[in-house]
Amino acid sequence: MTVRLYLWQRLTAALMAPMVLAHLAIIFYASRQGLTAAAMLARTRGSFGWALFYGVFVVAASIHASIGLNNVLCEWSPLKERGSGVLASAFGALLFLLGLRAVMAVVS
Amino acid sequence: MGSAPDELEVSLWRGGEAGRYEAYRVPLKENQTVLDLVTWIQRYLDPTLSYRFACRVGMCGSCAMTVDGRPRWTCRTLVAKILKGRRLEIGPLQNLPVIKDLAADMRPFFEKWQRAKGVFAPSQTRREAPAKIPPQSALRIAADAAIECINCGICYAACDSVRWNRDYLGPAALNRAWTLLNDARDKGNAERLRAVSGKDGCHNCHSHQSCERHCPKALNPTASIAGLKRKTLEAYLTGRIAG
Ligand code: SF4
Ligand code: SF4
Ligand code: FES
Numbered sequence: 398m399t400v401r402l403y404l405w406q407r408l409t410a411a412l413m414a415p416m417v418l419a420h421l422a423i424i425f426y427a428s429r430q431g432l433t434a435a436a437m438l439a440r441t442r443g444s445f446g447w448a449l450f451y452g453v454f455v456v457a458a459s460i461h462a463s464i465g466l467n468n469v470l471c472e473w474s475p476l477k478e479r480g481s482g483v484l485a486s487a488f489g490a491l492l493f494l495l496g497l498r499a500v501m502a503v504v505s
Numbered sequence: 506m507g508s509a510p511d512e513l514e515v516s517l518w519r520g521g522e523a524g525r526y527e528a529y530r531v532p533l534k535e536n537q538t539v540l541d542l543v544t545w546i547q548r549y550l551d552p553t554l555s556y557r558f559a560c561r562v563g564m565c566g567s568c569a570m571t572v573d574g575r576p577r578w579t580c581r582t583l584v585a586k587i588l589k590g591r592r593l594e595i596g597p598l599q600n601l602p603v604i605k606d607l608a609a610d611m612r613p614f615f616e617k618w619q620r621a622k623g624v625f626a627p628s629q630t631r632r633e634a635p636a637k638i639p640p641q642s643a644l645r646i647a648a649d650a651a652i653e654c655i656n657c658g659i660c661y662a663a664c665d666s667v668r669w670n671r672d673y674l675g676p677a678a679l680n681r682a683w684t685l686l687n688d689a690r691d692k693g694n695a696e697r698l699r700a701v702s703g704k705d706g707c708h709n710c711h712s713h714q715s716c717e718r719h720c721p722k723a724l725n726p727t728a729s730i731a732g733l734k735r736k737t738l739e740a741y742l743t744g745r746i747a748g
Contacts, residue, residue, distance in 0.1 A: 400706075
């Protein structure tokens with residue numbers, strides 16, 4: 398791992414740590430309040446705030462996970478550096494697309 | 506093979522990479538070190554046994570071997586302290602090629618020492634007055650904590666990151682780079698920061714501290730590497746090194 402990837406991994410981790418806590422708090426709140434799917438969607442649809450929150454989370458998670466996966470593949474698989482890089486980037490892109498799709502589903 | 510009460514069964518690695526363990530019976534004596542066992546076998550049972558040692562007092566760092574799965578300095582390891590039962594297995598250091606029997610090939614270890622710029626780059630000549638380094642200065646204190654390394658390779662043999670990435674510079678070379686980074690007399694830091702921040706550099710360390718656990722000099726290469734991670738990050742953010 399290079400210093401550049403190290404920085405991105407730590408940055409995204411630092412960003413995600415409070416976001417995960419906020420996400421858990423939101424789940425807790427929603428279930429305690431007994432919010433229905435319709436009630437949740439009413440809050441999230443068209444909301445720039447929720448789109449930004451979960452959008453940033455999806456981007457950070459995709460970057461963080463693909464760097465981590467790259468390290469695991471480099472260390473534990475017979476793949477060469479290039480192969481691991483391609484596979485990990487593809488995984489990051491997949492996470493990004495799936496995450497984005499999920500965000501779009503609740504905000505649009 | 507069984508052994509009498511005052512005897513020990515010692516299995517030694519014999520041959521090169523494709524060797525095997527062979528068992529020997531060695532008399533148990535008081536205050537015997539693991540190196541004593543190996544020496545006894547070479548003197549009395551098989552003079553062709555190859556192994557390495559020099560000082561026998563924990564200074565030269567040449568006698569490291571794998572003893573019952575753990576890397577140890579054999580000249581300072583008392584048999585009585587580590588013996589469980591009546592068997593001991595001794596092999597060459599791990600993570601290094603085997604030359605023959607108990608002698609590992611230390612070349613990759615020392616090559617990485619060079620690659621990490623673990624070599625003093627003097628900023629003055631002998632004609633200038635000696636530099637004054639106050640013992641209480643922060644740099645000196647940081648260097649002091651890591652300086653007593655005897656190049657034994659034990660941390661390197663214990664490091665899983667080296668096992669997974671044979672090009673990783675490893676704890677000893679990085680620990681040495683850290684002492685030099687804190688040496689006010691050295692002028693090689695720009696190059697050194699570049700050398701330790703590349704793809705096989707300090708960021709490969711997972712901080713699981715096997716190096717610290719096994720270092721016979723009770724050094725903490727993990728802490729030195731954490732220092733390098735901080736310094737290289739600073740250098741990267743201020744544009745002094747490229748990613
Ligand atoms: S802390 Fe780092 S250098 Fe030390 S054994 Fe673990 S990975 Fe290797
Ligand atoms: S840091 Fe410790 S274990 Fe590693 S080479 Fe130096 S003395 Fe040996
Ligand atoms: S023989 Fe010198 S350290 Fe063991």
